[in-house]
Amino acid sequence: MSTPAPELRADCGNCFGLCCVALAFTRSADFARDKKAGEPCGHLGGDHRCGIHATLRDDGYSGCTVYDCFGAGQQLSQVTFAGQDWRDAPDRGQAMFAGLPVMRQLHELLWYLRGTLALNAAAEVHPAAAAARDRVAGLTRLGAADLLALDVAAERAAVNEVLLRASALVRTRAVRRPRNRRGADLIGARMKGADLRAADLRGAYLIGADLRDADLRLADLIGADLRDADLRGADLTGALFVTRTQLHAARGDARTRIPAGLDRPAHWAH
Structure with a gap:
């Protein structure tokens, strides 16, 4: 991209x-408290800036960083x-x-x-x-x-x-018969080192999936749920339709290769 x-x-x-x-926020692992839609967050200042922006994850608001x-x-x-x-x-x-x-x-x-x-x-x-x-x-x-x-x-x-x-x-054009896992339930799946080149993973549920060292080059990841997916060492070079939200919801490290145009999440391991 x-x-x-x-x-x-x-x-x-x-x-x-x-x-x-x-x-709206629901108190969970992603948000420290409930908040109704239309209700200003208690950390929002008069200048429209977040008062805890630098410590959102430590303060229980990882959902905001995603x-x-x-x-x-x-x-x-x-x-x-x-x-x-x-x-x-x-x-x-x-x-x-x-x-x-x-x-x-x-x-x-x-x-x-x-x-x-x-x-x-x-x-x-x-x-x-x-x-x-x-x-x-x-x-x-x-x-x-x-x-x-x-x-x-x-x-x-x-x-x-x-x-x-x-x-x-x-x-x-990259793979003659790419794998089709569109919408697949792959929650917690063990796919360490898997060859997923050019795979169709549209809308796939990859929550908590082990994708360490997986080959995801040119995979279509539009709408894929990568919350807490382990992307350490994975190769997402050229992966299609990846968003900042998806990367920030996942785990990665310095070896994770991400698509061009996206920033490496600050919370990933170095």
């Missing part, structure tokens, strides 16, 4: 802490709502909070489409990917009311057709 454009990376300095207010808005926060804050602080809005930000998950999904689609356009082996679907990118980018500039009325599921379905075609082209 290519290095994402700045607009697809979270810029908290140009956001009004929307994820710290709009989203979340990625793909730049939706600043788009809503600065474009959709023209820089108006939710605290000053007549509805106290309810429209902004409702719009965050919609905008996030649109930005996530843009992430996948930009990655598709960087895949040389998928050149024949580039025109369709470019058209989809332009259409979705236009939707991110809708006004608040139109954004909330948008049929996001239909947009995801349309984009998914392009992504499926691109994935098939890339993987079948």
